Amino acid sequence: MTREHPDGGPGTSYPVVPVGRVESPLHDRDAAPRQGDEDAPEAWLAFGAAYGPALRDLAPGDDVLLFTWLDRADRTRLTVHPRGDASRAEQGVFSTRSPDRPNPIGLHRVRILAIDADGSRLHVSGLEALDGTPVLDVKPVLGDIADR
Amino acid sequence: MTREHPDGGPGTSYPVVPVGRVESPLHDRDAAPRQGDEDAPEAWLAFGAAYGPALRDLAPGDDVLLFTWLDRADRTRLTVHPRGDASRAEQGVFSTRSPDRPNPIGLHRVRILAIDADGSRLHVSGLEALDGTPVLDVKPVLGDIADR
Numbered sequence: 001m002t003r004e005h006p007d008g009g010p011g012t013s014y015p016v017v018p019v020g021r022v023e024s025p026l027h028d029r030d031a032a033p034r035q036g037d038e039d040a041p042e043a044w045l046a047f048g049a050a051y052g053p054a055l056r057d058l059a060p061g062d063d064v065l066l067f068t069w070l071d072r073a074d075r076t077r078l079t080v081h082p083r084g085d086a087s088r089a090e091q092g093v094f095s096t097r098s099p100d101r102p103n104p105i106g107l108h109r110v111r112i113l114a115i116d117a118d119g120s121r122l123h124v125s126g127l128e129a130l131d132g133t134p135v136l137d138v139k140p141v142l143g144d145i146a147d148r
Numbered sequence: 149m150t151r152e153h154p155d156g157g158p159g160t161s162y163p164v165v166p167v168g169r170v171e172s173p174l175h176d177r178d179a180a181p182r183q184g185d186e187d188a189p190e191a192w193l194a195f196g197a198a199y200g201p202a203l204r205d206l207a208p209g210d211d212v213l214l215f216t217w218l219d220r221a222d223r224t225r226l227t228v229h230p231r232g233d234a235s236r237a238e239q240g241v242f243s244t245r246s247p248d249r250p251n252p253i254g255l256h257r258v259r260i261l262a263i264d265a266d267g268s269r270l271h272v273s274g275l276e277a278l279d280g281t282p283v284l285d286v287k288p289v290l291g292d293i294a295d296r
Contacts, residue, residue, distance in 0.1 A: 012165075012166060012282070013163035013164060013165045014164050014217050014219070014282070015161035015162065015163055015164075016161060016163075016251045017160075017250060017251060019250050019251070051250070053226040053227050053240055054227070054240045054241045054242045054249070055240055055242050056227075056240040057240045057242075057243040058242060058243050062243075064242075064243075065255065067251070067253055067255075069162050071162070078199065078201040079201050079202070079204075092202045092203055092204040092205040092206065093202045094199075094203050094205075094206060094212075094285070094287070095210075095212075095286075095288060096287075097287055097288060101202070102165060102167050102199070102284075102285070103164045103165060103167070103215070103284040105164075105215055105253065105284065107213065107215075107255070107287065134160070136250075136251040136253065137242070137249060137250070137253055138242035138243075139242070139244075139245055140243060140244070140245060
């Protein structure tokens with residue numbers, strides 16, 4: 001099957017641009033919890049000043065989906081031992097949540113605990129992302145979309 | 149607060165690489181349903197042959213999170229009229245699901261209906277993404293992560 005797409009074929013890529021950064025006590029991938037529900041610490045999201053308008057309707061108490069770029073991931077891995085456990089058979093990364101995958105986009109459900117006075121920093125609940133991780137996007141949670 | 153990150157400061161970007169493409173009867177953004185639960189059609193996801201190992205543990209019946217790159221979005225928009233309704237006040241994009249946003253990553257919950265014989269094409273339920281949309285990633289659904 002031959003198909004043509006206006007944006008090009010194989011080899012095309014698109015640049016993602018960090019809109020902010022995670023500030024977290026987590027610095028070491030090997031010590032970080034693997035998911036946000038496993039005792040992950042609170043963190044701050046520090047957004048670039050330009051993104052104030054995009055953030056302005058978020059409020060403390062909101063549950064949101066946070067998208068990050070897992071910049072310390074291995075993008076060449078297509079299979080992994082689940083949860084890094086070498087005793088388990090390797091599994092295709094698309095059926096795991098391993099950070100190691102072709103496009104290491106992190107997806108995290110977090111609650112906004114507080115927003116600082118100028119609106120550019122969000123304090124959020126349990127986040128397993130490492131300090132310095134680029135933030136790409138914030139969206140309302142799935143299932144709460146009827147009026148968005 | 150001054151912080152340094154090893155991967156650079158403002159201006160850094162990262163390339164996302166399509167691992168596949170959406171094949172859908174939807175060609176026109178204005179006519180497309182806004183969310184997958186609003187009568188979106190079935191679609192095929194055609195993956196590059198190199199990604200077979202990453203896909204190999206997916207099976208028909210699985211519910212997955214599909215990540216796409218909404219390549220026809222306007223990345224300069226920070227506020228939008230919700231659901232494109234000009235009678236509604238503009239809202240910051242991070243509290244909407246508008247495709248127009250700084251990093252137009254699409255998130256779609258879909259069910260795998262079938263997988264073709266060579267394992268590189270997935271037939272999926274209700275998907276609102278347009279034909280040709282790049283596919284970036286597939287992950288298990290949130291909440292089903294205990295053993296991943």
